[in-house]
Amino acid sequence: MNLSSRLSQTVQEHGKKPAIVFEGKETSYYELEGAINKFASSLTELGITKGDHVALVLGNTPYYVISLYGALRAGATVIPINPIYTPDEIAYILNNGDVKAVITLDLLVPLFEKLNHVLPTVGHIISCETPPSDQKQGVDVTQLSIYTKLKSFTRLLELGSVEFGGPHLQEDDVAVILYTSGTTGKPKGAMLTHKNLYSNAIDTANYLKINNEDIVVTTLPMFHVFCLTVALNAPLMNGATLLIVPRFSAEGIFNLVKQYEATVFAGVPTMYNFLLQYENASIEDLKTLRLCISGGASMPVALLKGFEQKFKVMISEGYGLSEASPVTCFNPLDRPRKPGSIGTNIVNVENKVVNELGEEVPTNQVGELVVKGPNVMKGYYNMPEETAHTIRNGWLHTGDLAKQDEDGYFYIVDRKKDLILVGGYNVYPREVEEVLYNHEDVVEVAVLGVPDPNFGEAVKCFVVSKNKDLTEADLLHYCKESLAKYKIPSSIEFLEELPKNTTGKILRRALKDQVLQK
Structure with missing residues (x-):
């Protein structure tokens, strides 16, 4: 079975119902x-x-x-x-x-x-x-x-x-080549086979209970792997309807959900932030949604709680990467959801946290997240050395730092390459970002390491605020209440908006380039 043959099977079962709604046409x-x-x-x-x-x-x-x-x-x-x-x-x-x-x-x-x-x-x-x-x-x-x-x-x-x-x-034939964003150099083409994509679409759909009665808002970019599996392939495999949105806007999403009584929304944290900040929105606007799905970047706990409190709909945060087709984890729907967690293994996929030697680390210790399953790519197109470095002993090395709790829930601590070393101490940008997101006037925040002559690196923070009177001193004082001294930002810069890619993911690299050019 593959995506194409499964779709033909779905047609036999649900042929007359809408597969797609686009700009009013079914x-x-x-x-x-x-x-x-x-x-x-x-x-x-x-x-x-x-x-x-x-x-x-x-x-x-x-x-x-x-x-x-x-x-x-x-x-x-x-x-x-x-x-x-x-x-x-x-x-x-x-x-x-x-x-x-x-x-x-x-x-x-x-x-x-x-x-x-x-x-x-x-x-x-x-x-x-x-x-x-x-x-x-x-x-x-x-x-x-x-x-x-x-x-x-x-x-x-x-x-x-x-x-x-x-x-x-054949299940091992390459179906899709997804080029990664290339933040560490030229983009690499992740070869995803028919088995990779089909297994991940089916396993994701079943894990999230996506069925033929669902109406899914497809506003994530279709060229991005998150949308490809979660908001396109998975719904079509089980006979759901796609509400295709060419361009995201908070007002447009609220109108579409109400008009078509949508049941599932998938988005990145930035989208949820725009929806939460939209002044004219109320609980009535999203009342038909049974599930919201978040991925693409870590969701700040303050944003997750604020959205759920306002709209009374649960967000299931998950994790994935292009090389894994992409989903490896989701917060389960039949057990407690843990804010800040990316959830547990989806069926048929195994995640674990390892040290530099590839040995699994104890519970609640930080290491690199590695993944194994039928969703893991065949390799990088024409890049055997990169493939051998990324897939070792059958495990896909994600480059993300993570930990696992005693209940089997995983937490992304940060990207391995984004770790900040201040005088030999590890500072994870996300930890600082979570503190600042809890401030009532902070809309968006990004933290990164910048060169420092005394400590090697220092913590630099970029903030978008809805209060023009908020000062750097105010936020530094706020940070002192929750962070150890070496984790407190050395400087805070206010911006009108943070640079983002097409999926809405904040681009730390663009901010770092901006700092280095000064």
Whole structure:
């Protein structure tokens, strides 16, 4: 079984119900299956064969779902790419990933025209039509150097066969290559097999009890692995309905949840912060939600408690990474949830905390989190040394510092590379951030280590406040009540907003670069 065959099974069971709702238009499971078959058959007619690499440079639209499952059904390997990446970033992934076809929005066609001379392997650029109201001034495509490569997504659907069967897929075949953010260098392509993705989607759906009665808000970016598994694949495997949101806004989410009586919302902590801070919101706005899911970054306990208290809906925080398809842990729904914890092992996945020698450490001691299970990637594309360093003795080394309590719940302490050493003492940024998030005037906070001539490193803090009169002295005094002296920030800088990536994750690296440039 794989994502493609399971979807066909779901169609037989729930064919008439909506699979997708996008901007008021419903697409049934039958209609979705037909579009997927047509697109898959047209890809095959273009010469895309089993194992060829196809890139999706798309935002959250039905195009994405059809393209993803159509390419998988044709036997291709899908490479999702963030459409707001720079031209150089996109070109690097397309070349490093040996991409033969790109599926993108017509608005991005000029970008590929500029990149054409550096994309020797790309033979087809499939253009998805945006509504006339969203289009910029038209481009005469017949004058473009990529004209012979351009294909219309709509036309391919018209020409495709609804009876397409597709090649036989092995569970060890690579289904998706996800390029990591590359915070430590050039992005690496994590090869996820059909078994990796299918097992994680099914195990996540079952763990969170996602079923055919659920209506899931899909506002996380579809090119990101958190959305791919939790808010796209897992719901489709069990017959749920996706409410596809092209761009997140607090007001838009509240309106959508009320209009469609959504039952599940998945987001990163920044999204929950925006929802909590929205002035006109009340408990009535999210009353149909049975579950909120958080991942992508650690959620401050103060934010979690504040959101749950205001909206009376539980947040289940989990943990994952691209190399694990991504989910390894979630707070369980049938046992007590522990604020600040990423929960316990999901079924079929094992987590443990180890020291530098790979030996499991005692309860409540900090070490590196490592993972084993059917969800762990095959390796990095064309990077055998990186693969051997990351997967050792069958265990995926996450690079995250964690601890496990006596009940089997895991807690992320911080990224291994973000650990701050102040005069030989360990300072975990998250510990300082948690203290500051408890201050009533603090909206967002990020803590990092900066060079210090006396202690090696010092604690630097960036804060977004809703009180313009709040001072550095106020917060330093507040920190002294809860933190040891060496953990107290050496300086606090106030910003209008913190830099974030497309998923809403705060970018500590961008802040550190800003500090080093001064």
